[in-house]
Amino acid sequence: MSGPYVRIAGWGKYLPQRVLTNSELEAMVDTSDEWIRSRSGIGERRIAAPGETASSMASEAALAALRVAGVQPEELDLIIVATATPDHVAMPSTASLLQHALGASRAGAFDLTAACSGFVYALVTGAQFVQTGLYRTVLVAAAEVYSRILDWQDRATCVLFGDAAGAVVLQATDRPGGLLASLLGSDGSGACQLYVPAGGSALPTSHQTVEQRQHFIRMKGREVFRFATTTVPEAVLRVLDAAHLAPEEVDLLIPHQANIRIIDAVTRRLGLREEAVFTNVDRYGNTSAASIPVALCEALEQGRLHPGANLVMVAFGGGLSWAAAAWKWH
Ligand code: ACO
16 A cells, blocks of 8 residues: 555544433333343433533543543544534534534534444445545544434334443554555435434425424334344454454454344354444444544443454444445554
């Protein structure tokens, strides 16, 4: 490869303080701790406080990532925020709000929407700017406040999601490593399997849309489950092939944390050792685009990544969309 390599120089996460347990949900909808644990592996999730937003949570995660990288906000060339729950619909972008909050006066900023696949899409996008030599320092953040778009009367969805933010600082380096291969996928024919019907140009907000609770997530769980268990292993195999790696050479797989049964099925299908697969879905639920950067931070805190390690990140979600990246850690 010519040109600079890209490295993850800093990482940070933010989890709101409020923990919502399964037993609390039992008092809100017709569900049980046993059902939620056995079907999804989720024990609790975090819920943003009333004043918290995608940009405020992204800001906390970004400040932590900048500290780890030893980078000042003014050094950032670009900020990408992956979110499906931006502070504002249409404008301004959450990335612009984050840019201002950080005082990143030199940085361009934009949002990227690919639902739960958003962080991997944004990571791959940010890496391109570094690898082409256009930019040297890029902040990639993901922040989600699904608690604001969940129907708290719909037991099929409200038990599955949580709020969180994560961020990484990408930097140019001459040392080989970083992004080895990537894959971005989409199948819009499955758009209605996971979507928010109203509030956009297809169905603008009206009294009727509010009455019909159309501003909340709708999901066909079984279809999404089937899609995930077939698409995710395929995506991993394809990205490994492109990186000239065999499954047994994967030191750590960080899959999107949506459901432990999906993660277990992927682990089995790929023939990976359990220790090579990171999970924290039990504590945070599905935090959409934020799930992989939060998991990455926790994997690093637990010492599960060392220089030279082969890391694979893989996500799937609304769109339908999916994305995978093979990364040599350095
Ligand atoms: N508590 C109790 N019962 C429930 C609950 C609940 N919270 N939710 C649904 N049920 C009931 C259903 O009504 C159904 O009852 P019925 O048989 O009388 O109709 C029964 O439980 C079984 O429902 P299934 O849908 O068959 O349950 P399944 O085993 O498929 O698990 C789940 C459901 C957890 C949603 C699973 O399908 C799944 O994880 N799908 C993938 C979802 C996902 O990953 N989404 C995120 C994508 S990422 C993004 O972009 C946001």
